[in-house]
Amino acid sequence: MIPFKMIMILSTSLILGPIAAQNIDNDDKDIKRRVRPIPVRPTPIRPIPVRPIPIRPIPSNAFKKSLGTPRNMMDTFSTNLNSAVKKSFPTYKEGQLTQVLSNIKKQFPQGVPGHSVKNYSLLQRLFDFPKTSIRSRNSLVLGPQTEDRQGHRFTYGIDIVEDKLFVHHNLEDKKPLPYKTALKKLRLVKREHQSLIKKMGIQNNQMLFSNTDLILIQGQTDPKLGTVKKSTLMADSIFTYGLRHVNGIMVEENYIKLYSKDSQSFEGADIKWPTIKFHPSIREFKLKNKRILMRLITQKLKREMNAKSASNVKMAVVLRPVKLHQSRPAFYIPSIKVGAYSKNGEAGNLFYVDLLAQTVKYINEDAKDSSQASQ
């Protein structure tokens, strides 16, 4: 019989041996090895059946524009916060906004559908990962069982509470693309990302904003050492970033982030595109009077912004997630998002004011840290 200790040592070295070799140190030997290009098997992506979504009326541009600070106020600074809030307040018509919100609730009684990769089985199928049974509902899944044929490790996870999806394909040894080559590949990778988004069941008509571009790297020597040497500008990643709306109304904390090293070389995904359910206690979408909203916003800004400096104030009507229980998915409520910058360069102040006249209860997650650990 093999002693228990022996099994532990053997299993540890079997599992962590290859990982440790890749990660614990990055001495020159490792870097030389990394320079060798390794062909990467393209990640086969299988479509997931998507629930049909009813066709919604396309929100007019005028309506969408009325939900945000007017364009002429986007870059304006003022020391008069009353005036700044008044001029920057969105120009929406209360009746129209109430109608749009009511329509969303009527149209999607079960909630606005999000992505369709709701469990590990579907995620494994989408990315062609080995099928493994995963009990944990809320964890990252690591390990050699998710390596591709070239030994590149996959990490993936689904966060049920946050309704988030995460995939990372470790391609650290794959060389970045020369900048000009990456520019030529942008359109192709954009199409690949769009295809993946579609296969995840994400509807194009919920996309408020999307952009595909490059993450660049470059280096140089310390000028204090004498003649400066510079490395070539390279594209380390090609990414797609997306934001969400529902019937024209922006949804906070919902996004798509996709990364590729190259075409046919998928690097990772970070997706939060959940089913959107309104707060259960919302009875009707009667809105607070604009004057009351402006007063609430101005009061908070006066308390928190640096009085010595002029401020820029921007606002937008949004749906934002709030929690009734810490360990359960969020519900959504209509709010005014406020972002304020001081001209003196202090960090921006971003906060929300509830838009509904009715008070809805949710957890206030603002917690105070202590000054220091008790000694």
Added chain:
Amino acid sequence: MLIKIKALLLISVMIFSVEISQAASARSSAITLWDGNCSGGTRSWWDDMCMKWRKRMGSNGWSQWWRNYSLVKVDRFTDSTVAAYGNDHTNIDGGDAALLCTHGGWDDDGWWGLMHTRQFGWCGIKQKNMRLGKTNGKLRFWHMSSCNSVRWSKRLKWFTAAGHKVHVVTGFHGWMYIGSKYVNEYRELAKHAFSSKGVGRVWMDKMHHVDHWYNGWKTICPISLGFGSTSAQAANAHNEKYKWKYSDKTNNWMNWRYYRRCDPNGGPRLPN
């Protein structure tokens, strides 16, 4: 039998991870209300952002250290080789990874961070007075939740502060926002960069945002700086995870990782 072997393998992995993690320390400092003798606008969520990162590092097995609010003063960030009052090696430089959450700005010397209370005549910690890393401390990862902490035109100034062999410095070009929606990103930095993806990479992934206002939008522009003796080592520094330590290097090279044409408030658009 197969289940038993799998369970043994899992237990052995867990034991191995804990052994690596226990010695390490995550350190943070945050200010929300400037009610001392330095002045700044209130940002009530800033301590939540710092705290989420630190607590998640704690749940990864690292020890936690923090000094917040009125305890945020220049001596904790100043190196003793630069000023006699400097005491960073028992404070921020005494951890393996550290995060500072405070207002920032920039001048000819690079970034400065606003302290809560004036000390030795200073309300701001200046980047030029910092020396981070093993030579006279321990720090591998230096994170700043602070505006213009890595302003593009001043990024090379970080060579001086990194002269003591810190591995990675992360911050922002231009202005960034503080608010509830950003809190979980700091937790996820600690979660995803612990063992699965490089810290510099996850900083870039998590902190990048388009702030959309329907009639216009601006971008939040995180930047990661990797250091090393050679060009390849500096580029590879972005891959270092919290859990697995790379060897310390002489920081002759800096490699910057950034979003092309990122266009923030409070700073020019980043180049191609």
